[in-house]
Amino acid sequence: xxxxxxxxxxxxxxxxxxxxxxxxxxxxxxxxxxxxxxxxxxxxxxxxxxxxxxxxxxxxxxxxxxxxxxxxxxxxxxxxxxxxxxxxxxxxxxxxxxxxxxxxxxxxxxxxxxxxxxxxxxxxxxxxxxxxxxxxxxxxxxxxxxxxxxxxxxxx
Amino acid sequence: xxxxxxxxxxxxxxxxxxxxxxxxxxxxxxxxxxxxxxxxxxxxxxxxxxxxxxxxxxxxxxxxxxxxxxxxxxxxxxxxxxxxxxxxxxxxxxxxxxxxxxxxxxxxxxxxxxxxxxxxxxxxxxxxxxxxxxxxxxxxxxxxxxxxxxxxxxxxxxxxxxxxxxxxxxxxxxxxxxxxxxxxxxxxxxxxxxxxxxxxxxxxxxxxxxxxxxxxxxxxxxxxxxxxxxxxxxxxxxxxxxx
Numbered sequence: 099x100x101x102x103x104x105x106x107x108x109x110x111x112x113x114x115x116x117x118x119x120x121x122x123x124x125x126x127x128x129x130x131x132x133x134x135x136x137x138x139x140x141x142x143x144x145x146x147x148x149x150x151x152x153x154x155x156x157x158x159x160x161x162x163x164x165x166x167x168x169x170x171x172x173x174x175x176x177x178x179x180x181x182x183x184x185x186x187x188x189x190x191x192x193x194x195x196x197x198x199x200x201x202x203x204x205x206x207x208x209x210x211x212x213x214x215x216x217x218x219x220x221x222x223x224x225x226x227x228x229x230x231x232x233x234x235x236x237x238x239x240x241x242x243x244x245x246x247x248x249x250x251x252x253x254x
Numbered sequence: 255x256x257x258x259x260x261x262x263x264x265x266x267x268x269x270x271x272x273x274x275x276x277x278x279x280x281x282x283x284x285x286x287x288x289x290x291x292x293x294x295x296x297x298x299x300x301x302x303x304x305x306x307x308x309x310x311x312x313x314x315x316x317x318x319x320x321x322x323x324x325x326x327x328x329x330x331x332x333x334x335x336x337x338x339x340x341x342x343x344x345x346x347x348x349x350x351x352x353x354x355x356x357x358x359x360x361x362x363x364x365x366x367x368x369x370x371x372x373x374x375x376x377x378x379x380x381x382x383x384x385x386x387x388x389x390x391x392x393x394x395x396x397x398x399x400x401x402x403x404x405x406x407x408x409x410x411x412x413x414x415x416x417x418x419x420x421x422x423x424x425x426x427x428x429x430x431x432x433x434x435x436x437x438x439x440x441x442x443x444x445x446x447x448x449x450x451x452x453x454x455x456x457x458x459x460x461x462x463x464x465x466x467x468x469x470x471x472x473x474x475x476x477x478x479x480x481x482x483x484x485x486x487x488x489x490x491x492x493x494x495x496x497x
Contacts, residue, residue: 162447169358170269172357204490207403210265210399210402213399
């Protein structure tokens with residue numbers, strides 16, 4: 099097939115990268131070799147030029163949230179300012195007049211970009227807060243269950 | 255050296271997205287040993303940093319640079335791609351751990367690949383004809399926050415059933431114009447942690463066009479710009495969804 103020989107899912111692009119940056123000592127323990135095999139498996143799944151395939155399991159998938167946050171956090175200040183300015187301009191136009199379908203689409207993608215940048219900045223802290231809130235909820239539930247048990251035993 | 259793309263505010267810069275750039279040329283039957291000789295000057299320069307080289311087949315070679323850029327060359331194709339380098343680190347006191355290379359934005363990676371392709375083409379393309387240039391964006395997204403265009407595309411796929419689909423493994427090849435097409439591959443399911451999207455934009459030359467390294471440079475610059483424009487259009491949802 100025409101596409102299979104070139105861009106688009108052929109053998110050329112589906113190649114998984116081998117581990118790079120090997121140590122230069124030459125002596126490597128079995129554990130290290132096994133870990134390298136695990137890394138290769140991870141690399142083949144996180145390799146962003148591999149063609150999407152149905153999940154077969156086994157390999158560790160990339161965490162698109164954490165990695166995406168890392169990339170979004172590198173957005174230069176000038177680019178952020180330009181996005182905020184464009185959002186402001188389009189939002190004002192939406193309120194005062196109306197937006198053309200193209201402007202409406204543009205506003206949505208600008209907002210998505212800003213969301214990603216802000217998520218990169220505040221998301222990890224909010225996730226931590228969410229985790230702690232869930233933990234407190236769990237503790238509260240456990241304490242309630244414990245108190246209920248104590249009261250039940252008192253009645254005996 | 256090919257000129258670099260201006261830094262644009264692409265949605266691809268807010269996700270794990272890596273490019274691949276490839277050229278499909280007329281067949282040139284040249285064994286790997288000759289290819290290595292053609293590339294001697296370049297590989298010597300690259301070898302200042304660790305590189306890995308391999309004969310994959312009698313007429314197919316692959317070079318992997320420590321930066322994560324890799325090149326695959328055979329009798330018909332020159333493909334330059336990028337993978338985040340994975341290194342194992344051990345300090346003797348604790349178990350070895352996997353370290354993935356520093357993340358980079360899509361529009362920073364694309365010029366890097368173009369420069370590598372320019373270096374390769376200056377040595378390999380004296381006078382050949384080109385039938386296709388391809389630019390790929392391979393994207394991994396968190397499934398709960400896709401860009402508006404991707405969400406619209408997913409909803410569009412579920413329209414016959416009047417609801418968003420529960421899982422999608424799809425590949426759609428669309429003709430964008432007389433000379434352009436794009437393969438859209440998407441893999442997603444409701445409980446998955448990754449939405450995998452592969453946009454494979456191609457410019458076709460029918461009949462094939464004669465090129466030298468310099469003229470190929472111009473075609474590659476134009477192709478990268480056009481591909482990026484289409485990727486942005488797709489992410490924005492600027493297609494005819496019949497709404």
